[in-house]
Amino acid sequence: EAQVTQNPRYLITVTGKKLTVTCSQNMNHEYMSWYRQDPGLGLRQIYYSMNVEVTDKGDVPEGYKVSRKEKRNFPLILESPSPNQTSLYFCASSLRRLAKISSYEQYFGPGTRLTVT
Amino acid sequence: SQKIEQNSEALNIQEGKTATLTCNYTNYSPAYLQWYRQDPGRGPVFLLLIRENEKEKRKERLKVTFDTTLKQSLFHITASQPADSATYLCALVGDDKIIFGKGTRLHILP
Numbered sequence A: 001e002a003q004v005t006q007n008p009r010y011l012i013t014v015t016g017k018k019l020t021v022t023c024s025q026n027m028n029h030e031y032m033s034w035y036r037q038d039p040g041l042g043l044r045q046i047y048y049s050m051n052v053e054v055t056d057k058g059d060v061p062e063g064y065k066v067s068r069k070e071k072r073n074f075p076l077i078l079e080s081p082s083p084n085q086t087s088l089y090f091c092a093s094s095l096r097r098l099a100k101i102s103s104y105e106q107y108f109g110p111g112t113r114l115t116v117t
Numbered sequence B: 001s002q003k004i005e006q007n008s009e010a011l012n013i014q015e016g017k018t019a020t021l022t023c024n025y026t027n028y029s030p031a032y033l034q035w036y037r038q039d040p041g042r043g044p045v046f047l048l049l050i051r052e053n054e055k056e057k058r059k060e061r062l063k064v065t066f067d068t069t070l071k072q073s074l075f076h077i078t079a080s081q082p083a084d085s086a087t088y089l090c091a092l093v094g095d096d097k098i099i100f101g102k103g104t105r106l107h108i109l110p
Helices: none
Strands: A004-007 A010-013 A019-025 A031-038 A042-051 A054-057 A076-078 A087-094 A112-116 B003-006 B010-014 B019-026 B032-038 B045-051 B056-059 B062-067 B072-077 B086-094 B097-100 B104-109
Antiparallel strands (some): B062 B072
16 A cells, blocks of 8 residues: 555654654655644645755754655654654655656655654 | 735535635745645645646546636535535645645534
């Protein structure tokens, strides 16, 4: 089954304790992205990757890191989490970069609810 | 800066009627616009996309229009059903970036 998986689905942690949220897709998609969703603010893009070893900042990258060493995986790293990073996080993938010429819908993972105390 | 607005936070529609959701944007010239459905606690699911040179797109009971002069997209669900109750998000796509609206919570009343 074609899907985007995220782990963990729920995480409660303390300020400053490094964590990684994994994301994996089995559709051979080139484009992957991370979003956070907060009440009243909607979905905001954190980082995206157009292909292996190519990553770029979205609208809210501060406090986050990503890597894309393999096409299928795109982990999100919080080196020193803070309470303002408490949010619902979504990973998404798309067949191709969201370019003007070709466009493909994004497939979203089930979400990771993170609480930082 | 780029701004995208969806007309209301919540919309109540009687079952069987047409639900119309609005997405307006400023300071942006998107290549295309997408609509997603999101159920509580789940990731968004893609519904439709419409390109800048298209006026209208249909898929079963769904219809999307795109007016680049008005900088507006309308999303219609005809013959609405309680199962259509969800949050609907519009998203503008240009180059490699995508910007989402905050969504409209649609309630279809039986």
